[in-house]
Amino acid sequence: xxxxxxxxxxxxGAPAEAVYSAAxxxxxxxxxxxxxGGKVLPAALTLKCRVAVRKNGTNFxxxxxxxxxxxxxxxxxxxxAYKHLKWGCYQAGVADELQKAGxxxxxxxxxxxxxxxxxxxxxxxxxxxxxxxxxxxxLGDNPIDKPQLAVLCQKAENNYCGVNCGIxxxxxxxNGRAGxxxxxxxxxxxxxxxxxxxxxxxxxxxxxxxxxxxxxxxxNERRAEVEEALxxxxxxxxAANLAAVTPAQLEACRADxxxxxxxxxxxxxxxxxxxxxxxxxxxxxxxxxxxxxxxxSHISLRDDYEVTGAELDALAEAAWAAPGCLGSRMTGxxxxxxTVSLVRKADVEQFIQFVGARYRAAIGYDASFYxxxxxxxxxxxxxx
Numbered sequence: 001x002x003x004x005x006x007x008x009x010x011x012x013g014a015p016a017e018a019v020y021s022a023a024x025x026x027x028x029x030x031x032x033x034x035x036x037g038g039k040v041l042p043a044a045l046t047l048k049c050r051v052a053v054r055k056n057g058t059n060f061x062x063x064x065x066x067x068x069x070x071x072x073x074x075x076x077x078x079x080x081a082y083k084h085l086k087w088g089c090y091q092a093g094v095a096d097e098l099q100k101a102g103x104x105x106x107x108x109x110x111x112x113x114x115x116x117x118x119x120x121x122x123x124x125x126x127x128x129x130x131x132x133x134x135x136x137x138x139l140g141d142n143p144i145d146k147p148q149l150a151v152l153c154q155k156a157e158n159n160y161c162g163v164n165c166g167i168x169x170x171x172x173x174x175n176g177r178a179g180x181x182x183x184x185x186x187x188x189x190x191x192x193x194x195x196x197x198x199x200x201x202x203x204x205x206x207x208x209x210x211x212x213x214x215x216x217x218x219x220n221e222r223r224a225e226v227e228e229a230l231x232x233x234x235x236x237x238x239a240a241n242l243a244a245v246t247p248a249q250l251e252a253c254r255a256d257x258x259x260x261x262x263x264x265x266x267x268x269x270x271x272x273x274x275x276x277x278x279x280x281x282x283x284x285x286x287x288x289x290x291x292x293x294x295x296x297s298h299i300s301l302r303d304d305y306e307v308t309g310a311e312l313d314a315l316a317e318a319a320w321a322a323p324g325c326l327g328s329r330m331t332g333x334x335x336x337x338x339t340v341s342l343v344r345k346a347d348v349e350q351f352i353q354f355v356g357a358r359y360r361a362a363i364g365y366d367a368s369f370y371x372x373x374x375x376x377x378x379x380x381x382x383x384x
Contacts, residue, residue: 004066004113008052011064011071012109016052019381020138022130023048024116025123025172026205026340026372027331028181029297030275032305034166036226037187037241038272041279042168043196044176046375049114049127053135058107061136063091066113076105083160090125093160094132097152104140117368120207121332126169129153134174134378146378147189150174164220176377183279187241194279196374201287201326204343206319206355207368208311210336218307219333222264229265232256243272267304271297291326291342298329298339307334311363315339318358322351340372 008016023044030040056062061074065087072088074095075081082092091110099105110132116124133149150170157163157170167186175182180193230242233253239245242265250269254262274293281289298316302308308316312330316339319328324347331340343351352369359367 004050004052004111007066007113008054008109008111011111012054012056012062014054014056014109016109016111017054018135018138019050019052020131020135021048021050021379021381022127022134022173023176023375023377024127025169025176026203026338027168027172028340029278029293029329030168030271031297031301031329031331031334032222032307033243033268033271033275034168034186035164035223036230036243036268038243038268039183039185039275040168041181041183041194041275042172042176043181043374044172044178044377045116045122046373047116047122047127047370048375048379049112049116049124049131050381051113051131051135052111053108053139055106055108055139060107061091061095061105062109063088064109064111066111076107083162089161090128090156091132093156094129094153095136096160097156098133098136101148101152103137103142105136106139108136108139110135117207117370119336120205121330121334121337122205123169123173123332125157125163126153126173129156130170130173130378146174147171147191151189164223172377174377176375178376179374181282181374183275187243194282196282197285198342199285199287200345201342202345202348203372203374204341204348204351205331205370205372206315206328206339206341206359207370208315208336208338208359208363209365209368210309210311218335222305222307225261225264226268229257229261229268232261233265242268245269247273263304263306267300270300270304274300287342288326291328294327294329294340294342295320301330301334305334309335311336311359312339314359314362315355315367318355318362319343319351321358322354323347324351 024047070087079096153170324344328341
């Protein structure tokens with residue numbers, strides 16, 4: 001706590017008034033189905049974006065970070081002017097959406113301290129957005145509705161930052177609960193908390209340390225492909241979205257799709273079934289079955305959706321062979337970022353050494369590892 005407060009005073013010349021945080025997230029299963037109207041199973045992490053804040057009596061939101069020199073001053077009267085910023089674009093987009101939604105905004109200073117690794121697939125961008133939205137809402141004395149804040153943050157990323165993401169990342173960052181995963185229906189935003197009793201196991205996140213160089217273009221390409229698949233299905237069936245399509249309906253439409261489009265749709269339909277089965281086995285305490293579902297998800301993402309890449313495949317394949325590992329899959333958009341592995345606690349250190357050595361031998365550089373703990377999403381850390 002003292003470091004962020006000390007740096008805040010150094011950067012802004014006055015003490016902070018409060019510290020808030022929003023979480024990074026791991027999606028346990030349900031990948032690339034959120035924008036198809038499917039259900040996902042994310043959980044918030046102890047990796048956080050923390051913000052120290054104070055009102056500054058001006059019409060500007062000034063944003064800075066503890067670990068980079070970038071600084072931006074965002075004029076609340078002209079928030080459309082900052083889409084070009086490398087640092088500050090997300091914050092400007094969030095402020096813009098809040099203002100359009102009728103939130104009262106006050107000029108303020110915000111210092112960011114983010115422990116969610118950037119480019120890891122653990123949603124550092126969502127954590128920044130949600131922390132920003134919560135701080136601005138609190139400082140403007142607005143009523144707090146966490147699901148609504150998540151929706152506004154998604155709109156900011158879609159409309160302002162130009163990333164055509166679904167709702168899952170922001171929703172998990174805002175609404176996470178310690179010891180639970182969130183079963184979120186991305187079509188209706190209905191959700192329930194699923195107790196996550198990992199028994200003698202831990203979640204190990206393995207970061208391939210490859211930048212997400214292809215994510216934006218490939219992400220939008222996949223969205224176009226699944227929209228093409230849905231259009232083909234709707235030629236024969238009344239389908240609200242691709243996640244509502246049954247395996248039998250998909251097979252009936254196979255001849256109407258390009259082969260690559262069929263494979264994309266097969267992943268979505270299969271992944272939705274794996275989410276439902278994951279909830280069932282987790283509630284039954286069957287971690288071995290859950291681990292098998294994780295592995296099946298990665299294989300589908302590798303073969304049918306083609307969003308893994310050599311690095312994530314190397315991590316997953318090493319994990320599958322590692323002592324104490326019940327299952328492993330990529331998590332996030334893909335083409336870089338992390339895998340999530342279910343590992344016996346007694347074997348975690350050996351798992352990290354084993355996977356790390358195999359990964360370096362296959363790829364030529366090191367992975368990073370984090371033993372994840374499931375946490376609350378938004379937190380009021382302190383009123384200073």
